[in-house]
Amino acid sequence: MENNLNTSEIKAYCNTFCEKLTFSHFSHQPVITGKEILELSEIRQINLFVIRHLLAEWRKEASKIKSPYFNYEAPEVKDALKEFMNILSRQIAIREDDFFPLLQNATYDTILLIFSPYDYYMHLIHDPDKEELSLQELKRTAKYVKINSNLLQALIEKVEATGNQRISKEDAGHLLNEVFQNIQASPEDVDGYMTKFSTIEPLSETILYGTTADTYDDKQQVQQEEHFDEPTPIDHEEGNGESNNDAFQTLNDHHSSSQKPSIAEIHQRQKITSIRKHISINQRFMFINTLFEGDEESFNRTIDYLESCENKRSATSFLASEYPHWNEESEEVEEFMELLLKRLS
Template sequence: MSVKINSKYLENYALEFSKKISEKYFSSKKYITGSEILNLTPSKQVNYFVIKSLFENWQIELEKLKSSPYFDYRDNHVHQALQDFMNILSRSIKIDRTNFEPLLMEAVAFSIILALDPITFYKSEFEKLEGHQVNQFLKENMKYFKWHETLVSNLVDRAGMSQDTAAYKKVLFNNYEVQKDQLQRPEELLDVLKEVLYLDYDILFERIEAKVEAAESSSNTPIDSPGQSVETSQSESKESFKEIQEGENLEKIEDSKPELEEDTDIKEEFATVEAPATTQAFKAVDPSKAIDPLQTWARFESEQYSIMKGTIHELSESVGINQRFMFTKELFDGNPDLMKHALKSIDQCDSFMEAVQLINERYVGELSWDKNSEPVDEFLQLIFRKFDQRG
């Protein structure tokens, strides 16, 4: 069982939720502190995701510091000083409404996605990182996961051993198959949000029956859609995890290695590794199902989007968080690397006509896109905004 999330409703709900909470809190206060964030909303998960975002921003600032060629950030004394500094900062959080509201909005959206589709959520977290960084990421972030955390809790290896991302995702899928009947229902998790703002489940999502092959032979293989069914057992799940713990190529991290030494940038939404170029023949698209670039351009020009053409410079830098989730799941078989590669390929096109021709040739037929669907239409809108000429 999987779900299809209405991304526009999700985005609007997260926006209105964050506005309502912020208006109430900031009506009497100018700043919010860390302890107040932990009790801000009725949802513990939303509150902790805000803190998680702050931690990720700290990591980004730390990476900027470590990029200096003049200081040794591997030194144990420096490492301890940074740890102390971070502890002080964690007790000195002070954010005004302008900077806080976007954090809360993101936390609400991510919480809803985690409740509805934990496989997609956790898989996207893994995709931000190289395989050897997943273990460290989980060790640092498990405390922020309050919903469906059992799906990843046994992936944390305190001895510091790690495996590639595909191995972690395989165990994640197996964990889901073992636990899916015991996981808390999304409605039960999300009901707490209704205490702030009514959430219409009929609009937010629809259930979809689907089947998946969970095994992923390599990181280049398109990742199957999350939440789908595979034939597995609890013993198979344990055996898969054993492969991670005992595999011959596991990399051990020395106990003396500073905990913050990993070159991680966990604020990146998706992995920066591009999907490798392929020479395989794409599935030919049925002419009746192909997107007509002339009609599409004319339609967008006649609508409110006309003034927006040419306003996007790089597609790969302009897709929002909710759009990334929707496009990845609905258009690119759940594979964020495939979507990233598509965006970069479109960015290299010289005109709208060339870009639409490219997606017809590579994706419409190959991935069975419905040209009249909402995700395709929204994707085409972004492409229209990328180019100022039809070609």
Template structure:
């Protein structure tokens, strides 16, 4: 079955999906933190675009901090502002009324980026006035990452739409479109598939009929050679042993329980080095202590709340924070 994105329906789809997600999240709480935004949906791109909107707003507010009496461009001032932003990012506290429009916009942009990446490049990634690709936006791209990086690194200024369109076409093989149903399931929005996509069944050409010859086959008496037949007369079969009416846990349940490892052991070498250096100031023992505390959590929300005493200096916009969230999602989702 082939699908075609209905671009005119993206806005209504995004509004409805954002409302559903907010209804579920805010059923038990009034505000959402920055850490929770990073794990709000299973689509990293949506979460990333919300963070981008927040920091775009921050940059807009900082731009208004200008004075004839103070030098806001001074190196020490810029450093202090950055430290202030890192502190402020750990105190994000947003209600539904302000989050929902940000989420709707993030979903809308994500759908275009994911299923119509060329249109996204031309409409959202290209700064026509400056004839270039805006700096810094690449860090928020979590889908088709390789393709966008290639375009970013290859494009030569000045850029115009025709040149950028041709450049995208030459790299289109790096933009693999996902299967819509599976993608929408991550947003719990598979029921809105027909709202967002047109789909048609692919009709295969019927092969020309050919004459079928059916040879005569001599019937052979059925032989009792199955495993079940070998264990008749009340004897336990292999099937009984593993699928019997036992009240104990099943084999799958035992394996699943035994497969839960401490978070520290699930880290790759790169993650271990990155987290220790960036999130824990090089303190390996502190990182181990925090991970052991997170091992006692029973849910993603509980794990995130347990990081509160330690994340005051974490950069919520940074790749390290994003990677740390993904480690927690591997455990709890």
């Protein structure tokens, strides 16, 4: 299943790519903020992986402040820590030397995920810093994976089916092999990503595989024959001229499609009683900075109003009126509407 990636060349490529990308920002800014991270690269997966790595390091640092003399499981303490993390998430400011390794790791992971998803998920499973694979960590990672994400969802379902919250790396590897053997359809097309990478630093099949173009074509044919599900493509372009109400209604229809859902999707679509209580820290960060342009007051006011809505029509009409510039096909709007529809289903 592996594509025998040219690891040394890819790492060298990532270094050059990241040097150019960081220069484009830090040549005129001393730090990079959370909002700027989400907009740094045209390849959105890179930006999301930076946030993932950042929050992972943040959790490690946060765990170091715990003292054996205090009860960190007390509800008041947990609420205070959560609020503290929410406040910090709105104050991200990273200098170039600290940001560069985060961007390098994110770029390398993105290349693996696009050009050899099997390699990416195997690397995820065999993280040297962890002794076992955690179901919670897999679900946390899934929030940031937007390319070939169906593979991770299938792996999560298989881990859930074992009834365990943690499994060994060996068992997880066997489950991943089953995923690749059983999922049917093609991986995401790589040509568009080759072009996007190359706008910053030329990327070729020789860099990726250390082979000629002919051999690369053969590898692409083999990869196509592996047949795994292609995720629903997400277009980041602006709206297509529909009215705002129609746009939000189209999104509503998309989430209410008659396609048979997977086990994970069934759980994801279960009704919730509160939007606010089901917004994760990373979602809150993403919504405020991207959908509400950093305006926390506007975010809170909108959530309060939506919590009071009694049906989908009134909620979507409000959003179409107040935020006509939202791109209904963006990941942020998709996730926001997913929560709204769970609340009003």
